[in-house]
Each structure stands twice: as structure tokens, then as C-alpha cells.
Amino acid sequence: MGSTKDSSVSLDLSISCNNLLKHKEIRIDGMNRMEENGVNRICQVKEEIKRVAEENKRLAEMLATICERHRALRAQFIDLMNNSSSPLTTKKRKSQVIVNRTEEGDHTENPTSNCSSEQVIDQEAKPRVSKLYIRADGRVSITVVRDGYHWRKYGQKVIRDNPYPRAYFRCSFAPVCPVKKKVQRCTEDHSVLVLTYEGEHNHIQPSPADPQCLGMKSIINHK
DNA sequence: CGAATTTGACCCGCGC
DNA sequence: GCGCGGGTCAAATTCG
Ligand SMILES: [Zn+2]
Numbered sequence: 001m002g003s004t005k006d007s008s009v010s011l012d013l014s015i016s017c018n019n020l021l022k023h024k025e026i027r028i029d030g031m032n033r034m035e036e037n038g039v040n041r042i043c044q045v046k047e048e049i050k051r052v053a054e055e056n057k058r059l060a061e062m063l064a065t066i067c068e069r070h071r072a073l074r075a076q077f078i079d080l081m082n083n084s085s086s087p088l089t090t091k092k093r094k095s096q097v098i099v100n101r102t103e104e105g106d107h108t109e110n111p112t113s114n115c116s117s118e119q120v121i122d123q124e125a126k127p128r129v130s131k132l133y134i135r136a137d138g139r140v141s142i143t144v145v146r147d148g149y150h151w152r153k154y155g156q157k158v159i160r161d162n163p164y165p166r167a168y169f170r171c172s173f174a175p176v177c178p179v180k181k182k183v184q185r186c187t188e189d190h191s192v193l194v195l196t197y198e199g200e201h202n203h204i205q206p207s208p209a210d211p212q213c214l215g216m217k218s219i220i221n222h223k
Numbered sequence: 224c225g226a227a228t229t230t231g232a233c234c235c236g237c238g239c
Numbered sequence: 240g241c242g243c244g245g246g247t248c249a250a251a252t253t254c255g
């Protein structure tokens with residue numbers, strides 16, 4: 001499906017880079033007269049090119065991340081389609097939100113951050129339950145998943161055909177906030193966490209500490 | 224010492 | 240009705 005789209009995007013990136021190089025040559029042509037100013041401008045242009053190159057590299061990495069997430073998501077989708085014939089069928093009473101989160105090995109920024117994107121597939125009114133499929137690394141799932149809220153673990157179950165247990169969390173704020181959360185791993189791909197949020201918080205999130213979507217934020221800020 | 228986690232028991236809906 | 244799978248409780252234990 002999306003493989004062709006990916007290649008076209010990467011083509012766009014390289015084309016824009018070529019255009020920048022042409023601009024540089026033109027400026028070099030017009031430099032002859034005032035050498036010092038020309039040198040300054042060359043420095044400026046070099047800086048700019050360097051900046052753009054770094055940005056291009058960053059965007060390429062983000063593109064790779066997006067491609068990877070897309071691939072994982074598509075795999076999950078296919079898996080879901082294959083399982084749809086079985087009686088477990090997607091819960092129709094639940095609204096579904098799919099989030100795909102990957103670690104980004106950004107050496108430049110966000111050492112421990114994960115980027116996440118949301119897309120609402122289906123939404124129904126009554127029970128505010130959102131399901132999130134998250135691809136994350138072990139370090140996120142080691143203990144209580146830091147997603148900005150404070151959770152209290154109240155149970156853990158071993159699920160059939162899944163070597164990894166499922167953890168049950170409740171929001172730390174007493175019955176005033178009836179939000180619950182389940183954390184489990186994908187059946188075969190252990191790097192994929194599946195979070196199921198149930199309910200909505202009626203308070204602000206107490207721990208702003210861990211950034212969870214800085215990657216996307218940086219894209220949004222940039223554009 | 225209080226709070227959070229662990230972990231087996233208990234409960235409950237569902238299919239046979 | 241019974242067994243099974245999944246969800247929750249709560250006593251015990253660990254942690255800060
Ligand atoms: Zn809450």
C-alpha cells in the first residue's frame with residue numbers, strides 16, 4: 001500500500017537538497033566584487049547549508065521512523081484482519097485510538113523520549129474507552145509506564161497464548177478518577193506494547209516529567 | 224511507618 | 240452445572 005508513497009517522499013527530500021545546492025552556486029557566481037562581503041556570505045551560506053543538511057538528515061530519520069511505524073501498524077492491521085474471522089471480533093462498544101510509538105535514537109535530542117501519533121479510527125459515545133497500540137522498547141515497559149499520569153497497579157494476569165503477563169493499573173487519584181489502564185505485549189512481537197485506557201481523567205496530569213511525543217512536537221513546531 | 228507493589232484467591236460471564 | 244479465561248480484591252511484602 002504505502003511503500004510507493006514512502007519512496008516519493010524521500011525523492012522530494014533529495015530534490016529540495018539539489019535546489020539548495022544550485023542556489024549556493026549562483027551566490028558564489030555573484031561574489032566576485034566585494035571579497036570580504038562575499039566571504040561573509042559564503043560563510044553564511046555554508047552555515048545555512050549545514051543547517052539544512054542537518055535538518056534534512058533529521059527529517060530523513062523521522063521519515064525512516066514513520067516508515068517503520070507504518071510497517072508495524074500495517075502488520076498489526078493484517079494480523080487483525082486475519083483474526084477478524086474468529087469470534088473475538090473487535091469490540092464494537094469501544095472507541096479505538098491507535099498509537100504507534102517507537103524509540104527514536106536521536107543523538108541530538110530527547111534521549112529518553114518516544115514519539116507518538118494519534119489517529120482516531122472509530123468513536124462511539126457511551127463508554128469512553130480508548131485502545132492504544134504502542135510499539136515501545138523494553139525500557140519504557142520495565143516498570144510503571146511513564147505516560148504522564150500516576151498509576152497504581154492492582155493486578156496482573158497471565159493471558160492465554162501470551163508468554164507475557166498483562167498488568168492492570170488504576171489512576172492513583174481515589175474514586176474521583178475512575179480511569180483504568182491495561183498494559184500487555186503483542187502476542188508475537190514482544191517489542192509492541194498494547195495499552196488500553198478506560199475512561200477519562202478529570203484532573204490535570206501531575207507528573208509533567210516524561211515527554212512522550214517530543215518527536216512529533218518538534219515536527220509541529222518546525223512547520 | 225505509610226504507600227505502593229506483588230500475587231494468589233475470588234468472582235463472573237460465557238461456551239459446552 | 241462446570242470449566243475456563245479474564246478482571247478485581249486484598250493480604251502480605253517491599254520500598255522510600
Ligand atoms: Zn486520573
